[in-house]
Amino acid sequence: MTWVSGWKPWFLALALLHGIIGCAGFFAPYDPTEQDRDRPYLPPMKIHLVDAAGHFHLRPFFYSMQLREGSFELFEERAERAIPLRFFVRGAPYRLFGILPSHLHLFGAEASRICLVGSDAYGRDQLSRILYGGQISLLAGLMGMGLTLFLGVLIGAIAGFYGGWRDGLLMRVVELFVALPWLYLLFAFRAFLPLTVSPVQAFFLIILVIGAVGWARPARLIRGVVLSAKERDFVRAARGFGATDGYLLRRHILPETSSVILTQAAILVPQFVLAEMTLSFLGLGVPEPVPSWGSLLTSLQQYSVLVSYWWMYLPALAIVPFFLGYLGLASALQEDAGTGKIEKTMGEGRW
Amino acid sequence: MVSMARLSTFGRWLSCGLLLASTGITSLCANGFPPQAGSSEELLTLPGEIGKQGGRLVVSLRAEPKTLNPLTAADAPSREVILGAMQADLIHINRATQLTESALAKSWKVSADGLQYTLTLRKGLRFSDGHPVDADDVLFTFRVYLDENVHATQRDQLIVGGKPITLRRVDAQTVVFQLAKTYGAGERLFDGLAILPRHLLEKPYTEGRLSQAWTLATPPSEWAGLGPFRLKEYVAGQKLTLERNPYYWKQDAKGDRLPYLNELVFLFVPNADAQVLRFQSGETDLISRLGAESFSVLSRQQNGYTMSDAGPGLEYNFLFFNLGELGEKAPPDLARKMKWFREVKFRRAISAAIDRDAIVRLVYQGRGAALWGPVAPGNRRWGNSAIPHPARSLEKARALLKEAGFSWTAEPSGEPALVDSDGKPVEFSILTSSTNADRTKMATLIQDDLRQLGMRVQIVPMEFRSLIDRVTQTREYEACVLGLVSFDADPTPEMNVWLSSGGTHLWNPSQSRPATAWEAEIDRQMEQQLAAPSFEQRKKSFDRVQEILAENEPMIFLASPDILAGAKNSIGNFHPAVLEPYVLWNAEQLYFRNATGNASK
Numbered sequence: 001m002t003w004v005s006g007w008k009p010w011f012l013a014l015a016l017l018h019g020i021i022g023c024a025g026f027f028a029p030y031d032p033t034e035q036d037r038d039r040p041y042l043p044p045m046k047i048h049l050v051d052a053a054g055h056f057h058l059r060p061f062f063y064s065m066q067l068r069e070g071s072f073e074l075f076e077e078r079a080e081r082a083i084p085l086r087f088f089v090r091g092a093p094y095r096l097f098g099i100l101p102s103h104l105h106l107f108g109a110e111a112s113r114i115c116l117v118g119s120d121a122y123g124r125d126q127l128s129r130i131l132y133g134g135q136i137s138l139l140a141g142l143m144g145m146g147l148t149l150f151l152g153v154l155i156g157a158i159a160g161f162y163g164g165w166r167d168g169l170l171m172r173v174v175e176l177f178v179a180l181p182w183l184y185l186l187f188a189f190r191a192f193l194p195l196t197v198s199p200v201q202a203f204f205l206i207i208l209v210i211g212a213v214g215w216a217r218p219a220r221l222i223r224g225v226v227l228s229a230k231e232r233d234f235v236r237a238a239r240g241f242g243a244t245d246g247y248l249l250r251r252h253i254l255p256e257t258s259s260v261i262l263t264q265a266a267i268l269v270p271q272f273v274l275a276e277m278t279l280s281f282l283g284l285g286v287p288e289p290v291p292s293w294g295s296l297l298t299s300l301q302q303y304s305v306l307v308s309y310w311w312m313y314l315p316a317l318a319i320v321p322f323f324l325g326y327l328g329l330a331s332a333l334q335e336d337a338g339t340g341k342i343e344k345t346m347g348e349g350r351w
Numbered sequence: 352m353v354s355m356a357r358l359s360t361f362g363r364w365l366s367c368g369l370l371l372a373s374t375g376i377t378s379l380c381a382n383g384f385p386p387q388a389g390s391s392e393e394l395l396t397l398p399g400e401i402g403k404q405g406g407r408l409v410v411s412l413r414a415e416p417k418t419l420n421p422l423t424a425a426d427a428p429s430r431e432v433i434l435g436a437m438q439a440d441l442i443h444i445n446r447a448t449q450l451t452e453s454a455l456a457k458s459w460k461v462s463a464d465g466l467q468y469t470l471t472l473r474k475g476l477r478f479s480d481g482h483p484v485d486a487d488d489v490l491f492t493f494r495v496y497l498d499e500n501v502h503a504t505q506r507d508q509l510i511v512g513g514k515p516i517t518l519r520r521v522d523a524q525t526v527v528f529q530l531a532k533t534y535g536a537g538e539r540l541f542d543g544l545a546i547l548p549r550h551l552l553e554k555p556y557t558e559g560r561l562s563q564a565w566t567l568a569t570p571p572s573e574w575a576g577l578g579p580f581r582l583k584e585y586v587a588g589q590k591l592t593l594e595r596n597p598y599y600w601k602q603d604a605k606g607d608r609l610p611y612l613n614e615l616v617f618l619f620v621p622n623a624d625a626q627v628l629r630f631q632s633g634e635t636d637l638i639s640r641l642g643a644e645s646f647s648v649l650s651r652q653q654n655g656y657t658m659s660d661a662g663p664g665l666e667y668n669f670l671f672f673n674l675g676e677l678g679e680k681a682p683p684d685l686a687r688k689m690k691w692f693r694e695v696k697f698r699r700a701i702s703a704a705i706d707r708d709a710i711v712r713l714v715y716q717g718r719g720a721a722l723w724g725p726v727a728p729g730n731r732r733w734g735n736s737a738i739p740h741p742a743r744s745l746e747k748a749r750a751l752l753k754e755a756g757f758s759w760t761a762e763p764s765g766e767p768a769l770v771d772s773d774g775k776p777v778e779f780s781i782l783t784s785s786t787n788a789d790r791t792k793m794a795t796l797i798q799d800d801l802r803q804l805g806m807r808v809q810i811v812p813m814e815f816r817s818l819i820d821r822v823t824q825t826r827e828y829e830a831c832v833l834g835l836v837s838f839d840a841d842p843t844p845e846m847n848v849w850l851s852s853g854g855t856h857l858w859n860p861s862q863s864r865p866a867t868a869w870e871a872e873i874d875r876q877m878e879q880q881l882a883a884p885s886f887e888q889r890k891k892s893f894d895r896v897q898e899i900l901a902e903n904e905p906m907i908f909l910a911s912p913d914i915l916a917g918a919k920n921s922i923g924n925f926h927p928a929v930l931e932p933y934v935l936w937n938a939e940q941l942y943f944r945n946a947t948g949n950a951s952k
Binding site: 288 | 623624627628642644645647648651706709712713716717718780785788792795796798799809810811812
């Protein structure tokens with residue numbers, strides 16, 4: 001069996017991207033909720049190597065930005081003093097992966113805040129918000145995927161393995177769920193929930209909503225695989241030797257579904273990240289001031305922001321590498337699964 | 352007296368802009384013979400720039416008006432169209448000076464006891480269909496307004512001292528209004544009360560179907576008014592076209608009959624951003640009710656139009672806590688929190704911790720004013736200058752909280768958390784209207800301000816109607832950020848907000864008896880200002896109300912936005928006012944400087 005095929009680079013790239021988001025506290029220079037009320041909608045700051053007088057500096061530096069006199073939206077660089085960019089600085093406290101307390105940040109500066117990709121309406125650092133927002137969005141996608149697949153495997157396996165009226169009933173329920181317009185269902189679902197929810201509650205509610213709505217499709221796929229697997233010769237043989245249902249499922253049938261599950265996982269994560277973003281974009285997600293990619297984009301609903309502050313689009317760009325990674329992984333896994341199956345069946349000498 | 356103060360229902364971003372476009376080729380008037388100002392007519396002469404006749408002005412309206420019937424018009428777009436352009440009142444409040452001036456009534460006299468108002472109509476007045484106006488129309492109008500079976504929206508306003516106003520005809524030009532009780536701003540009552548044509552409406556009235564009359568589908572021949580424009584065409588879902596009223600009763604300094612414009616078109620554009628785009632593309636000629644951010648976008652690329660900032664308006668935004676008496680049905684959690692809210696030091700601490708300057712800067716981009724009382728700087732006469740404007744002080748806030756028995760615990764996360772005397776953490780939620788980006792932004796700033804005091808605040812954006820329902824009906828909320836806009840600079844229309852029995856007494860509406868001594872004092876002062884005969888006495892009472900509000904902070908006043916508007920450069924006499932309707936209040940004087948108008952349509 002050749003496993004050198006294409007899924008590994010995709011997986012490594014994704015691991016790296018998730019690592020960055022997971023260590024958002026380290027890569028982000030500031031706390032994502034810290035406001036700088038003197039600098040709302042600050043455009044991305046420029047990093048210089050050559051100062052106003054034409055001298056070259058080895059250490060990158062930047063100039064602090066100030067509102068132009070009498071204006072509330074135009075910023076200008078104050079070229080009097082170059083503020084050097086420092087690496088591995090102590091700053092706002094955070095917890096790495098939510099556990100390890102730390103103060104260390106990849107970069108920062110002493111005299112002024114550095115906003116590499118600008119700031120939002122409250123002067124909050126956009127880079128920090130994108131990184132921290134990714135934690136919410138990706139975690140929602142991953143946990144939603146886990147919940148969905150758990151439900152999908154459970155229901156799909158029961159329906160496929162036991163068949164009969166159980167299969168009929170479960171598959172009708174699946175069809176019902178597939179046929180429902182799920183965005184509206186999400187709305188309805190969220191509307192029933194209490195008004196005031198803390199960010200943590202809201203987060204788990206989103207995952208619950210995603211899981212409740214998303215399980216139907218994987219369940220149907222897995223049922224199909226189980227249905228075909230349970231009629232395979234080696235399964236029948238095992239049954240003939242007196243294997244119990246539990247043993248058959250565990251040992252012979254569910255392993256057959258692994259490639260479908262993995263591919264589904266890779267497809268579902270970006271789909272659920274998008275679901276979380278949709279909910280947050282529409283104001284039904286994690287509440288302010290906690291960022292998520294969807295809520296970072298909500299300000300773009302206003303025409304004035306849309307035409308004035310291009311850096312507010314950046315959270316939308318942030319999702320692109322993740323989506324590419326997941327979709328690449330999914331298609332690589334699918335290819336693998338296809339060839340793997342043929343080799344396996346050929347190896348067993350059925351042909 | 353029911354308040355006309357209106358919850359500013361929609362976000363500023365969803366609000367209405369008025370826009371105009373014009374073609375120079377519109378016909379003059381359908382009847383063909385524009386009457387000349389004869390000696391029998393007493394036209395009102397308006398000062399101001401002399402304009403040119405002609406043109407078609409296009410403005411956008413935030414929603415389709417629901418009706419053209421002044422009796423049933425409760426929605427803002429209907430009121431804007433009816434009162435702004437189609438109808439006229441006996442005595443009018445000048446939107447620029449904020450003072451009353453004669454309108455259909457050439458003059459009025461108040462009796463010594465302040466109970467009798469004698470109004471004399473202008474001579475030669477005609478409705479827009481040419482039918483003459485006399486005292487009978489006035490009597491008919493008020494009979495209809497006061498008829499309980501008609502359910503006119505104006506009825507409550509005309510009940511003074513518990514009794515309806517009574518009218519007596521003296522002669523064809525003179526009517527006497529009798530009030531049961533002195534009413535501070537008596538002549539201001541007449542503003543916005545359209546005089547209706549008896550010859551058209553008496554039949555539906557006797558048949559009992561008056562409230563169904565004058566829908567948008569009414570043919571123009573069955574409609575008549577006294578405003579500068581009259582009905583021409585209504586296209587459902589798209590626009591309402593008005594044409595010049597050839598019998599209008601105002602003239603310019605040169606003696607030419609107003610209005611100048613041939614047509615006034617209201618486009619229905621429900622989205623504020625779409626209104627900005629239409630104005631930018633020249634499709635509409637005027638825009639108002641702009642948010643500060645849209646205003647800067649438009650100001651940045653001024654292209655054939657000029658933007659103008661009329662200064663702070665009458666809108667005041669505030670944070671308030673639920674101070675109601677919920678009794679036993681209150682959820683225990685809410686009842687526990689309401690104990691904090693009733694503590695005046697708690698409210699003062701919150702007020703001291705709020706950074707109002709940041710609100711003006713970040714929410715209104717500096718185009719607004721910080722507030723410490725309900726009278727916005729746009730109101731020229733009623734503000735109490737003695738109200739202190741303390742700067743933001745977290746130290747003062749902390750000291751007040753300590754005095755009130757609150758303390759801080761060290762949290763493992765590092766930030767100290769505020770706890771009450773029972774050791775429960777101070778956490779509450781603030782409702783905001785989800786359609787109003789400005790107020791949600793204010794709440795977000797307040798959230799951060801209060802985090803520095805160790806309070807955990809959550810923001811709950813809600814659909815506006817369910818929010819109002821929660822605040823005034825179910826009362827299951829903790830705090831809320833809202834704004835109010837008064838139609839008038841006078842405090843009387845806001846009685847409903849300040850009286851403890853008022854339905855818009857937001858922190859504890861519709862009380863049967865004042866819950867606190869200071870609310871009782873406000874009630875007393877408001878009644879006094881209503882009955883006081885002179886402005887000085889009324890002002891004194893209202894000053895006292897403002898002081899009580901500043902001391903007790905049932906509402907923590909935040910900021911007031913500027914009135915922002917824009918118009919094409921070719922439009923003359925464009926003077927946005929801080930009172931509604933911000934730009935169309937002088938619709939009869941607006942004109943196009945270039946002869947052809949803006950033929951953008």
